[in-house]
Amino acid sequence: MKYEETWNEVEEYISRKVIREPPYMESALKRSINSGIPQISVPVTEGKLINIMAKAINAKKALEIGVLWGYGTMNIASAMGNDGMVTGLERVEKHAEIARQNIKEAGLESRVEIRTGDAMESLISMRDSREGPFDLIFIDADKGPYADYFRICLDLSHQGTIIFVDNMVWRGRIIESDSTDEDVIGIRRLYDELEKQDGIDATVIQSVGSKGYDGFAVIRVLRDTHK
Numbered sequence: 001m002k003y004e005e006t007w008n009e010v011e012e013y014i015s016r017k018v019i020r021e022p023p024y025m026e027s028a029l030k031r032s033i034n035s036g037i038p039q040i041s042v043p044v045t046e047g048k049l050i051n052i053m054a055k056a057i058n059a060k061k062a063l064e065i066g067v068l069w070g071y072g073t074m075n076i077a078s079a080m081g082n083d084g085m086v087t088g089l090e091r092v093e094k095h096a097e098i099a100r101q102n103i104k105e106a107g108l109e110s111r112v113e114i115r116t117g118d119a120m121e122s123l124i125s126m127r128d129s130r131e132g133p134f135d136l137i138f139i140d141a142d143k144g145p146y147a148d149y150f151r152i153c154l155d156l157s158h159q160g161t162i163i164f165v166d167n168m169v170w171r172g173r174i175i176e177s178d179s180t181d182e183d184v185i186g187i188r189r190l191y192d193e194l195e196k197q198d199g200i201d202a203t204v205i206q207s208v209g210s211k212g213y214d215g216f217a218v219i220r221v222l223r224d225t226h227k
């Protein structure tokens with residue numbers, strides 16, 4: 001059996017045995033498939049991890065960069081009480097629209113605000129208007145500006161903020177130091193940023209499964225960096 005087949009089967013086994021998701025996730029997934037938007041949300045194992053982390057830190061204010069059909073968003077919003085708020089940034093209007101429908105059907109609309117537009121522009125205006133600080137930040141959009149997203153996210157953080165970043169292994173391509181691929185360069189720039197930042201605690205976990213070979217970073221901000 002090829003490793004890839006094993007990964008998929010193991011992920012299915014894990015999902016069946018241990019992952020509990022509310023029923024609305026299935027209809028939300030169906031709506032996203034029917035609408036033809038790309039199936040590139042985090043795997044269920046990662047979605048559940050984000051959900052557990054949000055509960056563990058009692059997150060009340062969260063930020064997601066790259067919403068797609070709202071899977072990550074709903075995993076965070078459902079971990080919060082009615083006093084919680086997730087701000088989602090999404091460039092593609094159709095993705096935002098499907099996400100809004102999914103979130104409404106899940107009964108989570110009072111805890112979610114999705115802003116359409118380019119994430120960098122939204123982040124700069126959030127920093128300028130001193131929004132935040134956020135308890136939990138999930139970075140999962142285009143890879144080129146990852147390091148810039150991260151730096152602005154630090155400005156939107158407080159001591160103890162958890163920043164979760166997806167796609168940090170990118171099929172192992174992150175070790176290609178002479179790559180000219182803008183995604184690889186972008187992710188590697190974030191590694192350089194993590195290397196020089198002394199106000200954080202961070203790790204990157206490699207992962208395999210239905211979304212292939214990849215990984216994610218979990219970063220904890222050690223001091224108040226809110227600007």
Ligand SMILES: C[S@@+](CC[C@H](N)C(=O)[O-])C[C@H]1O[C@@H](n2cnc3c(N)ncnc32)[C@H](O)[C@@H]1O
Pocket residue numbers: 040041042064065066067068069070071072073089090091092095117118119120140141142
């Ligand atoms: C990998 S998907 C996000 C998946 C989502 N976080 C989840 O796991 O459920 C990436 C999303 O980021 C959006 N995106 C890409 N570049 C963006 C940008 N510059 N500004 C805002 N959104 C962007 C894409 O349209 C896509 O919906």
